[in-house]
Amino acid sequence: xxxxxxxxxxxxxLESLERLLHPMRDRWEMVFARGGVEALAWLETKPFDVLVTxxxxxxxxxxxxxxxxxxxxxxxxxxxLSGYFEREMALGxxxxxxxxxxxxxxxxxxxxxxxxTDGNQGGITS
Amino acid sequence: MSSLLGTVPGNGLAPDGSGVQxxxxxQALRCMEECVSVTDVNDRILFVNSAFLRTYGYxxxxxxxxxxxxxxxxxxxEGGVEQILTGTxxxxxxxxxxNRKKDGTEFPILLSTAVVRDENGAPMAFIGVARDLTAKxxxxxAQSFQTALLEAQMETALDGILVVDESRHVLMTNHRFxxxxxLPEEVANCRSDEQLLQQIAEQVxxxxxxxxxxxxxxxxxxxKTRDEIPFKxxxxxxxxxxxxxxxxxxxxGRIFYxxxxxxxxxxxxxxxxxxxxxxxxxxSMMDAxxxxxxxxHFQEWNPAFERLVGYTREELSHLTYQELxxxxxxxxxxxxxxxxxxxxxxxxxxxxxxxxKDGTLVPVEVxxxxxxxxxxxxxxxxxxxxxxxxxxxLEWELHHAQRLESVGQLAAGIAHEINTPIQYVxxxxxxxxxxxxxxxxxxxxxxxxxxxxESGVVGEGHTAQVRRFLGEADWEYLSEEIPKAIAQSMDGxxxxxxxxxxxxxFAHPGCKxxxxxxxxxxxxxxxxVCRNELKYVADVKTDFGTLPPVVCNIAxxxxxxxxxxxxxxxxxxxxxxxxxxxxxITVRTRLEGDRAVIWISDTGCGIPEKIRLKVFDPFFTTKPxxxxxGQGLAIARATVVDQHGGTITFEPxxxxxxxxxxxxxxxxxxxxxxx
Numbered sequence: 001x002x003x004x005x006x007x008x009x010x011x012x013x014l015e016s017l018e019r020l021l022h023p024m025r026d027r028w029e030m031v032f033a034r035g036g037v038e039a040l041a042w043l044e045t046k047p048f049d050v051l052v053t054x055x056x057x058x059x060x061x062x063x064x065x066x067x068x069x070x071x072x073x074x075x076x077x078x079x080x081l082s083g084y085f086e087r088e089m090a091l092g093x094x095x096x097x098x099x100x101x102x103x104x105x106x107x108x109x110x111x112x113x114x115x116x117t118d119g120n121q122g123g124i125t126s
Numbered sequence: 127m128s129s130l131l132g133t134v135p136g137n138g139l140a141p142d143g144s145g146v147q148x149x150x151x152x153q154a155l156r157c158m159e160e161c162v163s164v165t166d167v168n169d170r171i172l173f174v175n176s177a178f179l180r181t182y183g184y185x186x187x188x189x190x191x192x193x194x195x196x197x198x199x200x201x202x203x204e205g206g207v208e209q210i211l212t213g214t215x216x217x218x219x220x221x222x223x224x225n226r227k228k229d230g231t232e233f234p235i236l237l238s239t240a241v242v243r244d245e246n247g248a249p250m251a252f253i254g255v256a257r258d259l260t261a262k263x264x265x266x267x268a269q270s271f272q273t274a275l276l277e278a279q280m281e282t283a284l285d286g287i288l289v290v291d292e293s294r295h296v297l298m299t300n301h302r303f304x305x306x307x308x309l310p311e312e313v314a315n316c317r318s319d320e321q322l323l324q325q326i327a328e329q330v331x332x333x334x335x336x337x338x339x340x341x342x343x344x345x346x347x348x349x350k351t352r353d354e355i356p357f358k359x360x361x362x363x364x365x366x367x368x369x370x371x372x373x374x375x376x377x378x379g380r381i382f383y384x385x386x387x388x389x390x391x392x393x394x395x396x397x398x399x400x401x402x403x404x405x406x407x408x409x410s411m412m413d414a415x416x417x418x419x420x421x422x423h424f425q426e427w428n429p430a431f432e433r434l435v436g437y438t439r440e441e442l443s444h445l446t447y448q449e450l451x452x453x454x455x456x457x458x459x460x461x462x463x464x465x466x467x468x469x470x471x472x473x474x475x476x477x478x479x480x481x482x483k484d485g486t487l488v489p490v491e492v493x494x495x496x497x498x499x500x501x502x503x504x505x506x507x508x509x510x511x512x513x514x515x516x517x518x519x520l521e522w523e524l525h526h527a528q529r530l531e532s533v534g535q536l537a538a539g540i541a542h543e544i545n546t547p548i549q550y551v552x553x554x555x556x557x558x559x560x561x562x563x564x565x566x567x568x569x570x571x572x573x574x575x576x577x578x579x580e581s582g583v584v585g586e587g588h589t590a591q592v593r594r595f596l597g598e599a600d601w602e603y604l605s606e607e608i609p610k611a612i613a614q615s616m617d618g619x620x621x622x623x624x625x626x627x628x629x630x631x632f633a634h635p636g637c638k639x640x641x642x643x644x645x646x647x648x649x650x651x652x653x654x655v656c657r658n659e660l661k662y663v664a665d666v667k668t669d670f671g672t673l674p675p676v677v678c679n680i681a682x683x684x685x686x687x688x689x690x691x692x693x694x695x696x697x698x699x700x701x702x703x704x705x706x707x708x709x710x711i712t713v714r715t716r717l718e719g720d721r722a723v724i725w726i727s728d729t730g731c732g733i734p735e736k737i738r739l740k741v742f743d744p745f746f747t748t749k750p751x752x753x754x755x756g757q758g759l760a761i762a763r764a765t766v767v768d769q770h771g772g773t774i775t776f777e778p779x780x781x782x783x784x785x786x787x788x789x790x791x792x793x794x795x796x797x798x799x800x801x
Contacts, residue, residue, distance in 0.1 A: 013553070016549070016553035036706075083546055106556070
C-alpha cells in the first residue's frame, strides 16, 4: 500500500478529490490534509511515500511545504497538483517537486503519475 | 555871411553876387537834414542851418560869432580833436565824435569837414556837416544786444544750430553744432556748405537721403521740415529747419536745428521692444487671457481665448463669461469669485468648463485676479484660462490604464476563484459518472432478478449476484456520497454564478451617470472580485451598518474600494510573508449625518510617517515595478473628493496597520467632471 498525503486548502476540492480517488482505496492509503499547516502535522506524525499538494495556500503555501518535505524526507515523491499553471509558483516548486500536474486530470493519469514517479529521480525541470 | 559866401572861389557864382543864387543856396542848406556850420579860421561861428539849430537846441543868435567849441562835448575821439583841424586843412576830415546840445546832453555825430580857401589858397573858413547818430547808435546798441542775446542763446542751446543764406553760404553755427557733428574747428568755421556736407556724409546712415532732403529744402525755400537722421554709430538726430525771413518778408536763408535724440530713441525703442515682447506674448501665448468687468462682460482678451471658446471678437464683446459657462458651474463659480477673488484679490486655480460656440464643452483651469482703476476701485477681473482637455484626456487614459492594470491583475485572481468550484464540480461529476456506471451494473442485476421473479423462479444465484454487484459498486459509500457530490456541484455552480454576478455589478460597464447605490452590496462585490488577492493573506471581517442609497458613480466607487482592499492585502502580505499567520481586513460602514462612511482597516505594515503626505500623489508608489502604477490612491482621491465631494483620509491603527476612511455625501455635491 502506497501511503499518499493529499493537500489542498479548499475543502470542497479535497472532498471531491477524495470521492474521485475512492476506487483507489484498495491500493493506496490516502490522507487528505486541509492546508499546509495540517499537512505538516500529518508528516510529523507518520511516514508517507507520496505528497500531492496544491501550491497557492494561505499561511503555509505548497512551495514551502515541498521544500520542507524535501529537506526532511528526501525519498518522498513530491507532486504538485494545481488548479492552474502559475509560472511563479511553478518556478518556485521546480527544485522541490518531481511533477507539476494541472487539473482537470482524470483518475487514470493521476494514478499513473503517482505510481510511476520514482522518488530517487531529481526534481522537475520547468 | 552873405559876404563870406560871396567870396567862395570857383563855386560858379559871380563875385559881385547874384542874390538869387545865394538865396537859393541858403535855402538848400536850410532844407538839409544834416547840421551845417561855417566857421572862420578862428573857429567863430559864421553860419548854422536850421537843422543845426533844431538838433543842438539853439537859436541862431546864441551861436553866431561864438566859438564852435561851445557845441563840443567830450569828443571821445581817439587821437584828439586836433586831427579834425589838421585833416580839414589837408582837404577834409570825416569821423565820429560827440557834441553837446544846449541842454547839456551829449550825442554822437558823424562829422564831415571841408575847408574854404581864398584866392591865395589860404583857409578862410571851415564847413562842418554833422549828422546826428543818436538814433543810429540806439539802433546799433539794440542790435548788438539782440545779437549778444542770440549768440548766447545759440551757444547755450542744447540743439546744434546752423544758419545758411539763400546762396548756401554758412552764416552761423554754434559750438554745439560742431560738437554734435564732430566737426574739426576749421570745418566748423568755414563758411562752405559743401565742406560741411562732406564731413557729414561720413556719419549718417543714409547719405543719399540726407542730401536729397537738403536739395529739396533749397529748392523749396519756404518749407518747414522736421525729420530724423539716423547715424551709422547708432545715434539719431532730429532735424528741424525753417526759412529765415526778415521783417520785410524777405527770404534770407534757412535755419537748421539739430537735436540729439539718441537717448530718447533708445528709450522709445526699449519701450517699443518691451511692448512688442508683451504684445507678442499676449498674442501668441497658448493660455488664454481675458478681462471682464464686474458684471462679467468681456473687456479684453487675446486670440488664444477666441480660439478656446470659438467666438469672434465681435461676438465676445457682447457676451459675459457667465453666458459661456454651463449652468451647473454658475453657483460654484460665483462662490469662488466671492470668496477668493473679491476678498483676497487673487484666486487659486479653479477648474470649470466653458461652452464653445459649437456647443462642445472644454474643461479649463482659471486663475483670476482683481483689476483696479487709478483710484484703487475694483473695476473687474482678469484671468488666465488654460485649456486642460489634453490633461484631462491623459488623466483619463492613466485612470483607464490603471483600471486595466487592476482588471488584469484581477482577471487572474478571478480565474482562480472560478477555477476552484469548476474543479470540484468537474471532479464530482466525474465521480457521479463512475458511480452511475457502477449503479448501472447493479441495476442490470436487479433487472435479471426482476425478470426471474416475474417468471416465478428466483434462484439463490440471482440474489447473490445482486449482492455482489452492490458490494462492488460500494453502494453504501455511494448512497452517502452521491447526494453530497450533487449538493457540492450545485453549490460550486452557484459560487461561479455569484462571482460572475459580482464582477458584472462591480464593473458596471458603460455606467457614467450618478445614481443611488447600495454601498454595502458594492463592498461585498468588491470583496468577491478580489477575494483571490485577499484570501491567502487575510481573513475579511465585515460590519455593515444600514446605509441609504448613496448617489454616486458606482463603477468609480467600486474601483476605489478595490484599490483600498488590494492595498490592504499588499500591506498585510508585507507582514505575514514567510510566517504561518494571516492578517485581518475589517470593513465597517455607518451612516454619519448626511454621509455614508466606510472604514477599511488592515493589520498590515502601516504607512511610514515620512510618506504620509505623498500617498495621494499621482505616480507615488512604494511597490516594486510591475506591482502598481502609483495611481490607485491618487485616483481614489480624485474620485472621492473631486467627483463626489467626499473625503478620503487614513490614520494608523492602534497596534498595527492602517485604517482608510471614506466619507461620501448621500446626495452628490460636487459638479460632475466631464469626460
